[in-house]
Amino acid sequence: MQASSQHVSPPKGRLWAGRIISAIPIAMLLFSAVKKFLRPPSVVQGFAHYGYPESMIVVTGLLELACTIVYAVPRTAVLGAILMAAYLGGATATNVRVGDAVFLIPALLGILAWLGLFLREDRLRALLPLRSAK
Template identity: 50%
Template sequence: MPSRIRAGSVSKGRLWSGRIISGLMVLFLLFDGITKLMRVAPVLEASAQLGYPVSTLVGIGIIALVCTAVYVIPQTSVLGAILLTGYLGGAVASNVRIGNPMFNTLFPIIFAALVWVGIFLREGRLGALIPLRT
């Protein structure tokens, strides 16, 4: 028996706040993925510091761009947020593994939270699934 979650109405302010936050996250993720594909020098250095061979950068860049594309499409945006959470979780694990400073470890966590805040603000049905008490 399928259950239906009612779409909650979202105010214009909330919708646009979510779009702006999501848009900023998408811009950063596009930059991240494209710089990996282009193999720019700072990305090569950072990847070497994290212990990733240069040969893995194109694959990681493609994964970042595919996850971002899934997040951008409204019908698949929740799946995209889940995939991006996994991608950013890998960044956390990489930073913890080599003992990077706390900021380097917290940045992907904060970023993943903002990915979810953006979609939560623009998607009324998430409010029914994850009710926040005031």
């Protein structure tokens, strides 16, 4: 028996809801990456506050950009979501470590990334069914 290689698209409403939800973490991480490339004083001060060297600002921006691009491309979106979850998990842990209340922001972005992907990708829904089989 051979697995079907045909991709079945989800219903249009669910697909568009997933795209809109996915656009939120994409936009936020792209904005964040661009800020890291521009290196305004607020970013430099933020890295010092978190205990990271200034030399890591551009590297972190490149990681953000790479994760976001891989997530934004439908063919590689699942890998992108995994990479994004790892990156955002590190951001959440960094905020918790220094006692910043903004730790919820990267956590929520990760949740939105997976929710958006879950809505627009039927293959992921098949792997993670949220209801019992009938």
